[in-house]
Amino acid sequence: MDKERLNQLISEKLKLIRTEQGYTQDTMAEVIGLSKKTIVQIEKGRSLAGWTTTVAICALFRESRILQDALGSSDPVEIAEIAAHRYIRRSHDKTLGGRxxxxxxxxxNGFRLQQNIISGHYRILDPADYRLFSTYDQQAVTAEWQQLIKKEGENCD
Structure with missing residues (x-):
């Protein structure tokens, strides 16, 4: 998923996210820093949310079931990060293990390469379900996976 697709998806779900929160258009506009007129335009499909608005919604409403289900991720910020950076590499994000x-x-050897069935992005988890790598790029995740196996294989010897 690239930035444009994420902007489109967030735009399509904005009214549902707002309603889920119990917010009026005025309140939603205030929370994300837009005018009420802009909220109305996005909700009616006359314009799309911009990148900064999309990132703000992913961060401020990351607990939204509507947003999580639309993105296929319990961490909408991760989806925005991957769209922005192409991949993320870190070992401090504990996951639920892909249930x-x-x-x-x-x-x-306990490591898992997974693909999200909704968004299509890939991730590599360690044996304790910590996320090591995430991307939409199949070649990048394949290279990372092979490098992990080689490195861990050498450590086992």
Whole structure:
């Protein structure tokens, strides 16, 4: 998913997210820093949310079930980060291990390569379910997976 697709998806779900929160258009406009007129334009499909608005919604409403289900992720900020940076690499994000929204692609020595069944992005988890790498780029995740196997294989010897 690229920035444009994420902007479109957020725009399509804005009214549902607002309603889920119990916000009026005035309140939503105030919370995300837009005018009420802009909120109305987005909700009626006359314009799209911009990138900054999309990121703000992902961050401020990351607990929204509407947003999580639309993105296929319990962490909407991660989806925005991948769209912005192409991939993210870190080992401090604990996941639920892929019980929802994820398909196992490969498994090796407790490490798992998964693909999200809704958004299509990939991630690599360590044996304790910490996210090591996330991207939409299949070649990048394949290279990272192979490098992990090689590195961990050397450590086992």
């Amino acid at each position: 929802v929204w994820w398909r196992e692609k490969e498994q090796w």
